Amino acid sequence: MTLTKRIIPCIDVDLDEDGNAAVYTGVNFEDLEYTGDPVEMAKRYNESGADEFVFLDITASADGRDTMLDTVSAVADEIFIPLTVGGGIRTREDVKETLRAGADKVSMNTAALENPELITAGAQSFGNQCMVVSVDARRRFDEDGEYYRAVDGESCWFECTVKGGREGTGVDVVEWVQEAEERGAGELFINSIDKDGTRDGYDIPLIDAVCDHTTTPVIASSGCGEPQHMLDAFEAGATAALAASIFHEGNYTIREVKEYLDDHGVDVRL
Secondary structure, eight states: OOOOBEEEEEEEEEEOTTSOEEEEEEETTEEEEEEEOHHHHHHHHHHTTOSOEEEEETTHHHHTOOOOHHHHHHHHTTOOSOEEEESSOOSHHHHHHHHHTTOSEEEESHHHHHOTHHHHHHHHHHOGGGEEEEEEEEEEOSSOOSSOEEETTEEEEEEEEETTTTEEEEEEHHHHHHHHHHHTOSEEEEEETTTTTTOSOOOHHHHHHHHHHOOSOEEEOSOOOSHHHHHHHHHTTOSEEEESHHHHTTSSOHHHHHHHHHHTTOOBOO
């Protein structure tokens, strides 16, 4: 039986100058611009046919602060689809409190890399389905990696980064997602720093490399500019496609994306 592919809008949330939660969009994790109110946007996407919703607190890890759980709770009150929350989750207790605030899943990047046992502990305590391991990957064209793909005629590997893409780790993405899978990750959230905000398509070599070496469901993220890009990601093995700007700015509706995919033989929930 073919699993239905999921279309997931995402909001990147930060604190504005007055300390209020606000949604921002940018390019390559930089040049952020105000986009809207997180609760209102969540409500709109819930009503527009999204399969799931992702809330990312984009500076919690880098700033060393807690996830904005009051805002998470307000968002959860407005939606009736699965909610994934990421950013600033460092401990088993953080996982517990985020789920208690209304999240169905938690997404971890920096904390999971620094303490992989957190994945195991979370999966054992709350279930594999709750544990999403997020990867902020960037391309490296050198000989320090383990798994390579051809990109623009060159040999490339993908490095895990932390703290919102600000710091490299030297860890090969493919090696890391294999370990995350073994430790109980229920889903892999694959972001590309090189493609973020560009709207010229997902990093297909990255998605392909991850899907080739794992069996855990993969969410493709970063770079979506049109429905064809989602189709490309699904053909590379992704089980879900995430997008932000094209939905936030009204370039496409979720319904339009799903109809395009359905016309091209992709099983989606219409």
